[in-house]
Every structure is written in structure tokens, then in C-alpha cells.
Amino acid sequence: MSSYRELARTPGVARIIAAQLTARFPSGMISLGLLIHVEHLTHSYAAAGVVLAAVSIGQAVAGPVTSRWMGRWGMRRVLTILTAIYAAAIATIAVAPLPVPALVALGLVAGLATPPVQSAVRTIYPKLVNARQLTALYSLDASLQEMIWVLAPVLITFLALQVSTVLGLLAVVVIAIGGGAWFILSPETGRVRIPPSRSALGRVLRKPTVLLATAIGLLFIGAAAAIEAGIVATFGEGGVESGLVLAVFALGSLVGGLGSGSIPMSPWSTARRLGIVAVGTALTLLWVDNPWWLGGALFVAGVGFAPALAVMLSSTSASVKFSETAEAYGWINTGQLLGAALGSMAAGFAIDGIGSIGAYVVSLTMIVGAALVAAVFHRGFPDLRHRDASPIPDTEPVQTIT
Structure with missing residues (x-):
């Protein structure tokens, strides 16, 4: 834990x-x-699903593009404009009684305008701490983000069901504007300038590490989405067990992420950590109806979750030029979004076919696939046991007098 205490004392990190x-x-x-x-509004889950699909498609398409824009026009400018458009689209959905096609169009706009905060902050990290602290910082980031997936669904469900669905969406708008302004106006955001990338859009995917992290992330997050669908199908949407089991899953991820921050990362680390997730997921199949067993199994799976994500983040940082980092993380985020959609869809079909256990089978299949890809192509990951995770410096020809 000494590495985290050191991070906490580093100016700007906590903020x-x-x-x-x-x-x-x-x-x-x-x-x-x-x-x-x-x-x-429409009394149709199908309509709601189409709107959500439009948001997801917009986010997946925009991720690499808007991340790349930050190198051309600056982080603050891009984040400010996109936050304003995103907030306006969600606010309009909340207050205007629009027909379904208009809701779908606004959902697509909201998805396309989702601010690439994740890509931005992971690009800032290498400039915020020294190279020795970078791996621990990525582990801390991967661990603390679990709070979003535990607290946010509870808050929106309470507001939407107990107060008003309009108030729930307006709360999303207020937090997006307030949190976005805090991040945009932070001194660290203003101090870091991403050099414009000289390569074509998508060229960064030629880097084996970026391509692997994107593909593995698709399978990895897809497995998590299938697990979530299985838990809801097992205990029902209103079952308190669903929230508790998901919270234990997130707690395992938090514990694993914080505990692995100082462990050196080798080319095999991703496969090993995904293997832990696979073992925990396999254990769920033994007793899917028992919340105590399911919670224990998913705690084991969670122990490998954040550490696996941290390896992919650190490896990506160490494998690309600084000017390429934002776009690289944009592609990885797109892969994860596609994985979440595919995992949820496959789990839904499996649940309809053979019951809730089908979702756990889908999850196990995807996570084993991710672990196998990481193992077979382990040479695509850098060896960070004897080097730091800093990005490759951008260089350019320098004129000399002869």
C-alpha cells in the first residue's frame, strides 16, 4: 500500500x-x-431498447474519433463542446414528449457526443506522476471505477422509480455538467497537451498491444455484461440479492486491483489474471440459485477483474507514442462497448433458451476466450517487469548545421 500512499501525496493525483x-x-x-x-413514456421496452442501442452505437463509433480530436483541438475545447451537446440531448429526452424516432435520433446524438473523459485522463496520467508510479496509478484507476458501477445504478433506480424518470435523467445532466466542468477546469487537464497524431485514423490498431487489448476487452467486458444479465434473471429485477451479489463482484475487483498495484507485469500477466476471472466464473455454474455461493464465486472472479484491466491499460501506454494514447484508449473503449452489447444480447438469448444458467455459460465462454487470446498472443504484450509504462516519446527530424 506504500505505492498508493505515495500517489496520494503526489500533487494533483487525488483531485x-x-x-x-x-x-x-x-x-x-x-x-x-x-x-x-x-x-x-412509450410503454414499450422494445422502443427503450432501440434508444439504448442508438446510444451504444454512437459511443462505439465516436470513441476513437473524439479521442483523436483532443490532440488536434485540445482536451478542454473538445470536452467542453461534447459535454454541452451530450447534456442538451439527454435534457431534451427528459423533458420533451417526443415520438420514438426523435428519441432514437437524440440517443444517437448523445452517444456520439459522449465526452471521452476516460481516454483523456489515461492520457494525462503519464504526465502527472513519475514513470515508477504509473503502473500503480493505472491499477488504482481500474479499481476505483468500480464505484461507478455500484453506486450509479442504485442512484438512478431510486430517482427514476421512487421520484420521477424526468428527475432521474436531469440528475444525469447535472452530474455530467458538474463533473465535466470539474475535470475540464482541473489544472492537470490544462497543463497536458496531446501532440496531433501524424498517422491515419485507425493506424494505431496495427500495434499488436492495442489490437489485443481491444479484442480481449470486447470478450472480457462481454463476459461481465453476461454475468450481470444472469444475476438479474436469477433473482429478478427487484430482488435485493441482485444488488448485493453485484456489489460483492465489484468489491472483489476493488480488492484485487488495490492488491496487485505493485506486482510486476510480464507478457503472461493478462492471461493469468483473466484465468482468475475464468475460475470464479466457472464456480458460479455449480450453484447459480444460491446468492451466498454466487457472491463468493464472483468475489473470486472480481479479484482478477481490475488487475487484468490494469495490465491492458499499462501495456497500451507502454506500446504507443504519447500522441497516439488517446486514440488507442478510444479504440479499447469501443471494443468494450461492443463487448457489453454482444454479451448482453447473447446472454438474453441463452436465458430465453435454457434459463438463467445460460447467461453464466455465455460469460464463461467469453472469459475463457479472452484468456486464451491473451495466452496465445502473449508476446504482443510488453514485459514491464524491468521498465516503466510510460508512452514512447514523440520524435521528429531536427535540422542541424553541417
Whole structure:
């Protein structure tokens, strides 16, 4: 824990972590908020699903593009404009009784304008701490983001169901504007300038580490989405067990992430940590109806979750030029969004076919696939046992007098 105490004493670290977590908090609220609001408005879950799909498509398409824009026009300018558009789109959905096609169009706009805070902050990190602290900082980031996925759904569900669906979405708008302003106005955001990338859009995917992290992230987050669907199917949407089991899953991830921050990362680390997730997921199949067993199994799975994500973040940072980091993280985020959609869809079909256990089978299949990809292509990950995770410096020809 000494590495985390050292991070806490580093100027700006606590502030930028708190600011980015607040700015990203709406990402844990928006899906449930839109689902409940659009269903209440149209009395159709199908319509709500189409609106959510439009948001997800917009986010997946925009991620690498808007992340890349930050190198051309600056982080503050891009984040400010996108936050304003995102907030306006969600606010319009909340207060205007619009037909479904208009809601879908606004959902697409909101998805396209989702501020790339995640890419921005992970680009700032290498400039905020020294190289020796970077791996621990990525582990801390991967661990603390679990708070978003535990607290945000609880808050939006309470507001939308107990008060008003309109108030729930307006709360998303207020947090997006407030958290976004805090992050945008933080001194660290203003001090870091991303050099414009000289390569074409998507060229960074030629880097084996970025391509692997994107593909593995798709399977990895897809497995998590399938697990969540299985838990809801097992205990029901209103079952208190669902929230408790998911909280234990997140707690395991938090414990694993904080505990692994100082462990050196080798090319095999991603496969090993995904293996822990696979073992925990396999244990769920033994007794899916028992919340105590399920919680224990998912705690084991969670222990490998944040550490695996931390390896992919650190490896990506160490494998690309600084000017490419934001776009690289944008592609990884796109892979994770696609994985969440595919995992949820596959789990839904499996649940309809063979019951809630089908979702756990889907999850196990995806996480084993992720671990196998990480193992077979382990040489695509850098060896960080004897080097730091700093990005490759951008260089350019320098004229000399001869």
C-alpha cells in the first residue's frame, strides 16, 4: 500500500481521480435511466431498447474519433463542446414528449457526443506522476471505477422509480455538467497537451498491444455484461440479492486491483489474471440459485477483474507514442462497448433458451476466450517487469548545421 500512499501525496493525483470519476459517473446511470424513462413514456421496452442501442452505437463509433480530436483541438475545447451537446440531448429526452424516432435520433446524438473523459485522463496520467508510479496509478484507476458501477445504478433506480424518470435523467445532466466542468477546469487537464497524431485514423490498431487489448476487452467486458444479465434473471429485477451479489463482484475487483498495484507485469500477466476471472466464473455454474455461493464465486472472479484491466491499460501506454494514447484508449473503449452489447444480447438469448444458467455459460465462454487470446498472443504484450509504462516519446527530424 506504500505505492498508493505515495500517489496520494503526489500533487494533483487525488483531485484528477475524483474529478474524472465524477465526470464519468453518468455512464453508470444513463442506460437504466433511459430504459426506465423511455418505457414509461412509450410503454414499450422494445422502443427503450432501440434508444439504448442508438446510444451504444454512437459511443462505439465516436470513441476513437473524439479521442483523436483532443490532440488536434485540445482536451478542454473538445470536452467542453461534447459535454454541452451530450447534456442538451439527454435534457431534451427528459423533458420533451417526443415520438420514438426523435428519441432514437437524440440517443444517437448523445452517444456520439459522449465526452471521452476516460481516454483523456489515461492520457494525462503519464504526465502527472513519475514513470515508477504509473503502473500503480493505472491499477488504482481500474479499481476505483468500480464505484461507478455500484453506486450509479442504485442512484438512478431510486430517482427514476421512487421520484420521477424526468428527475432521474436531469440528475444525469447535472452530474455530467458538474463533473465535466470539474475535470475540464482541473489544472492537470490544462497543463497536458496531446501532440496531433501524424498517422491515419485507425493506424494505431496495427500495434499488436492495442489490437489485443481491444479484442480481449470486447470478450472480457462481454463476459461481465453476461454475468450481470444472469444475476438479474436469477433473482429478478427487484430482488435485493441482485444488488448485493453485484456489489460483492465489484468489491472483489476493488480488492484485487488495490492488491496487485505493485506486482510486476510480464507478457503472461493478462492471461493469468483473466484465468482468475475464468475460475470464479466457472464456480458460479455449480450453484447459480444460491446468492451466498454466487457472491463468493464472483468475489473470486472480481479479484482478477481490475488487475487484468490494469495490465491492458499499462501495456497500451507502454506500446504507443504519447500522441497516439488517446486514440488507442478510444479504440479499447469501443471494443468494450461492443463487448457489453454482444454479451448482453447473447446472454438474453441463452436465458430465453435454457434459463438463467445460460447467461453464466455465455460469460464463461467469453472469459475463457479472452484468456486464451491473451495466452496465445502473449508476446504482443510488453514485459514491464524491468521498465516503466510510460508512452514512447514523440520524435521528429531536427535540422542541424553541417
